[in-house]
Amino acid sequence: MLVAFVQVALFTALAPLLVGVTRQVRARVEGRVGAGVLQPWRELRKLLMKQPVRARGSSWILRAGPMVVAISSLVLAALLPLVTTVGGRLAPGDLFVVVSVLLIGAVALALVGLDGGTAFGGMGSSRHMTVLALVEPTLLLAVYALSIPTGSSNIATIVDARLATPAIIVSPVGLLAMAAMIIAVMAETGRLPVDNPTTHLELTMIHEAMLLESSARDLAWLEFGSWLKLTVLLGLVGNLLAPWGVATSNDPLAVVIGMAAAVGKVLVLGAILAVAEVLLAKVRLFRVPELLAGSFVLAFLAVAVSAMVS
Amino acid sequence: MTAVSWAMLLQFAFAGLAAALALLPAERIRSVLSGAASAVMSAVGVVTGVLAMNGVTGGLQFAVAVPAVPLTFAPDRLGGLFIVLASVIGLLVAVYGAASVRGASASRTAWFALPLFLMGMQLVPAAADAVSFLLVWEAMALGSTVLLLAEHAGSSRVSSAAVWYAVMSQLSFLFILAGFGVLSAAAGGTDFSALSAVAPASPPALLAFVLLVLGFGSKAGLVPLHVWLPRAHPEAPSHVSAAMSAAMVKMGIYGILLVVVRFFPGGPDWWGIVLLVLGGGSAVYGILQASVSSDLKVLLAYSTTENVGLIVLAIGASVLLTAHGITAAAGAAMLAALLLVVSHAVFKVTLFLAAGSVLHATGERNLDHLGGLGRRMPWTAAAFGIAALGAAALPISSGFVSEWVLLQSLVHGTRVGGAAVSVIVSIAMPIVVAVVALTAGLAVLTFVKAYGIGFLARPRSAAAAGAHESSRVVRAVLIAGAAGVVLLGLVPGPLATALVSVLPASGTPIVESAGLLGVNLPGLGAVLDPLVLVILTAVLASFVIIATLRSAWRNPQRIDAFAWGGGGERAQPRMQYTATSFAEPVVRVFDDVLQPARDVEVTHAGESRYLVNRVRFSQSVTDIVESRLYRPVLTVIDRFGVVVRRIQNGSIHLYLLYSFAAVIVVLVVATL
């Protein structure tokens, strides 16, 4: 149990850093100077100290929603095998539980978008939920494909298995599944090519549109929640791609190594993400289903092939 | 006479009392007294069901003129479960009705029909032979039809809905009758124990399976036999639609279980495929229609089709896995089906009753005219929200637990001991997982829409702005329903073990209670303990809450301002996103399935083709199953009805010709 809290603490600290790193890498690639890797930290601090402005006629959702978003990301950080694969037996990082926690955060965000009572918030929520509904089959199938070699839907077990037999990772099934999984994670976290996290062009935004009515600590929690989610999912992808370094016991040394490995993997992936985003263009909203359909096919093939070749 | 017999007799007595009290002249008194009697009847029904679930045998038997064998009502364990279900729903509905319905829905006829309807539902699972089953089945159909017609003077749509409902009910009845007829003929008796003696692989059993699944599927609202649902549920009084959706469609599920669990536990694997296809299709189609629907009750009705689809899908998975010898996953799938049944009953009754309260308070079912009800009707909003969690299968609701078990059974169904078992299963399971996942995603969207548009933001009409909270009793019923959703979601262990006890016992236990009343599927090695998750979340949440409180302590004031709304000075409520606009991306993405009718009408200014005065855009989504499958058939029949009049054209010579031809034919045939 304690390890879970270590994990949460580490990733809470890591999330703003990761965002800072990606922004910085991106700025450098684009030839800008950048604001420095600690800028997200400062933003959070600033927002938490401000006085919130809330729309007239809105309800408690506008207050509670952002907190739920943040909490759901924290729970994710606790459940997933990021630093260690030793989870609590009674709260295992079960595939479906993880997805449902992701969903809770997404729903809270969508409700926040609607509660403002403006056209933009509703638009963001609507698009957000549509993308989400389409991502879910892909995500589930991808993890399902990954789970087949181990026969368990517990993600920690999956990571363990990949650590024990690395051949799984580079098998055709594993590659297909990971490709699908990465597309799903991009969509889930609102990155390019599905959504542009830096845009404020009204007609293309999804995530940002839902935040328009939030300010101060509300905005802080929303931002923090989405950063943490990104970090955690990158951590998961990192452990699935390269499980080495992750702690398989509660041994303090192993945990420390695990922490270092996790930080390293997340930051490397973040940098790759930043570079990739510079090279990619956002697809039209109504092209997103095609992207997800492609990812879905990959995942489906992964499952079907893995079932047949056993 | 066992305890079950006495309890059933008592139920009959209270049903009679409720029917008698329904004839009282004063509306208020009749509502309260008859509703109370119906509630007590249902409460006794709970006792009957619990007794039967625990294996107490016995029941009632009475002889009728035709047929010669007496009618028997003796619930088994499975039946007991469904009796409990129907009775709990009946209890909530009766109390809600007594407290809230007025006017036409509280007429003598309506109150008379309610005990008939409820009693019919509570007796369907108790029936132990085909004739009794069909008898109470029709009583249920009759009672619900009468109730559906309660508001007939208010809208012409009620009559149309009643016709659809009555005809589809009859279709369902005739299929079931045919199925039982085929089975009885093969078995030589109508008793269920005799029917189950028919070999599952024999032609009568196969034919009966198809007929019964069609019949029960129609009652359950499976696509393409669902067309009555989105018509009948919205037009019925809300407590009736709640009972129809939460309990009555479950009788269709009970029927399917009767076939695949009680009669023919070892059915061939194509039964499973059939059920998977029916269930999966219904789930996706139902939730798609729900996601694009703006009418709150239509949305709930289609969502029922979705949930029923998932239940049937789970049953189908169980049948398929059983046929391929994957028993652990098969058991889990059956458990998932039962969990979904219970869960859907609880959250759907709450949703419909909450929708009824909204309708009562605002006179509106159209989400596009609602909004801001969360502040005006906080209790209703809370209950609806919690129940919506269940419908969207999110933690910590009952819906989540059941869908979790379902997905576990599916992902573990492909392999036994690390080896793939069969190609069919290996292909079917990923597709089914994807279908379930897509359904779950769209369900989340649908209920975010329903709750977000209906209860959040600002009112979109004067009616919504003037809404008021419901009476105390109604609130209590809603809270009870919502509490049920949460309770089953938090501590699913005892429920799951109780549910498994109604199934025929197998070697290894399907489910155990684990940890803090969580569920453990020992055959699959999967554990879910919601309470632990909640504790973990609470601990993590405490950090966020502390930080928030610190921030709030430092900056206590809140500034109320107009919504920013893209820089506009004052964003009007009518500028808000509506349910229709919310669903627009879904309509676009699933254009091929939904086939919306779009109409763009451009009025040009003056002579120029380039200057546009006005553009009118309209888009409507219809049920394509209805418009493509039923409409053509109905049109053909209707045209035939006109053409065929010619055979009776009034000419006596023509009539004589009929007789003459008949004489000649009979003469020739008789002498051949």
Add this chain to the structure above:
Amino acid sequence: MAFLLLLPIGLPLLLGGLVLAPPLRGLRRYSGVISSGAILVAGIAAIVLGSAGGSPLGLGGILRADALSAYMLAVVGAVALVATWGGLRPKEAREPQAAGARPRGAYAALVCVFLSAMSLAVLADNLGVMWVAIEATTIATAFLVGHNRTRRSLEAAWKYLVLAPVGVAIAFLGIVLIYAASTGTATATLSWADLTAHRIHLDPGLVRVGSALAVLGFATKAGLAPMHSWLPDAHSQAPSPVSALMSGVLLSVALYSILRVQAVANAVIGPEFLSALLIAGSLLSLAVAAALLIRQRDVKRMLAYSSIEHMGVMALGAAIGPSAIPAVLLYILSHGLIKASLFVLAGRILAVEGTSAVAEVRALLARRPGIAVPWLIGIVGLLGFPPFGIFFAELGILMAGWSVGMGLGVAAALALLLVAFAALVRLTVGMVFGAPPAAAGSPAVAATVPDRSPHGPAVPLALALGAAAVIPFLAAPIGSVLAAAAAALAGAR
């Protein structure tokens, strides 16, 4: 004992004669009710005596009351009671007699003769006498159908009086052939009791053709397609109590005669041939009824086609054979009671609304609940919902159909029944439900007080519908009576 057999035939005849005498105006009004009551009492008495004593009552080899005849007699009495009692017009509503019209006594007298003829038909122990009685019902009802003396009623009466006797004449040809078959043996007889029970050797060829023609002929009166053509016209034009009698019992009496002929044929040539014939007729009837119900425009024609539909199901039961006979008999009773009530109500609708066009009768429940409520209850029973007897009877027939291997026929019947059900529901819902049409510009008119008057005696309707709902649950007397009647048909004595 002989009195019991003569009473239901003689008393109506006597009353029919008496009412023609001018001084007995008061009797005229109630003669039908008294006759029906007497028939009912005689029928019940015969059932009770039959079940107690065992040996069926007989009278000179012409009249005989075994369990089936006694049951049918009771059915005739019960349904006729509903029709005649329910058909009594409110005294104040009686219109002044049209100049030059027949004396009003004729109507009452003909109803009595009609009842007497039906009693004779079910009590006769002789195919020939039965035939004469059935032909007599045509004669008695011909003037009743034409009673209103309009162009339409004259048309209906003419068609009725041409089509029905021609059809029944074919039955006579059949009976002649059966008789011919028996003349080849020592005892030339038309007593069906002898023909079925003695197992005298009859020429199978003659019996085959004879029974086929007899069934076809009686099918005319039973309203089975394709011999049904007279039925919708006659039912829609006759005064409603007469329609009620015709639809409620006359059709069933004809079916009864089919059953008797079938019993004779079964004893000689086996059941297959007539079963096939009856199935064909049954399905054809169902098809015709369903097809013409879809876009039906007239209330009474709607009920008439529904009668054809139900006779089709009963014929299916007859085709299925002994296992379905108790259900058929229950069907006869339930259908008779319900259909008679509905025709009586249709008459009241016609009287107060001034039209029997479906399209012009609207929102009946909101405007005239006094008529609409019993109408709805009747329709519910007619549609085959429990607790009404038709539900059990239909179930019994259809289930029996599968067990004797007539699955395809039953399946086809089910499909047609669904169409008929849908059509009937649509028509009824359109008539009964909905908001009353608001008079343009004056909401005060629209908000008039609903008319709760039943526009005629309510008690017979309540009794009929109540009985139709309660009877199927009375296993003790009714179930055993049905079983005994079915056994009597099969020849057990």
Add this chain to the structure above:
Amino acid sequence: MTQTSYAELIGVCAGALLLTSVLTVWYRSQRASVRALGAQGVALAALVAVVAIDRAEAELIPVIALVLVLKGLVLPWVLTRRRTPAAGARAGADHGEETMLLNPVAILVAAALLAVVAYAVTWPLVADSLSPAAHAAPVGVAMVLIGFLVLLTRRRAISQLVGFLALDNGIATVAFLISGGVPLLLEFGASLDILLVTLILVVFSRQMRTVFGDTDVDRMRELHD
């Protein structure tokens, strides 16, 4: 009476019956077809007499009288009876030429075909019989079918009645030929029924003339779906 003369007499009577039957189809004039019907009644009575003599059944004597009076005299008389002078004047039109629904030649061909059908279906039934009378039974069946044909093709009310009565005569013919008649009671009952039906139809046709102006039954097409 010897068997051969009996068979010849039966043959003569049957031939007469069939001939009159065809005549009822053939004649266009209503009056003439009613006369043919009367002749048929007489022929039928003769047939009954032959059968009665052969069987030596005294019981058949009242039947002979009944058939002769009813079918030979009363029914034709009822059909041609003039009622009031005014009605009679108008009825003149009715008694004139009949327009048929089918070409007369086609009708006659149809009648021939029906006779063939009657033989085809009836012969197997009576082939084994030793009685020469029974061998003539197909004639009766042919009369039934031809009577039906008249009903089918005639427009006027009275002509339809002729068809109905011809059909009925056919049944009686079958009865007498095949089994020497039905029991007396039944014979009386059936005759009474036929008489009453005819009378009522005549009354209706009179009403029809008052209401519709003539007795063309095809005018009555108001009752339909």
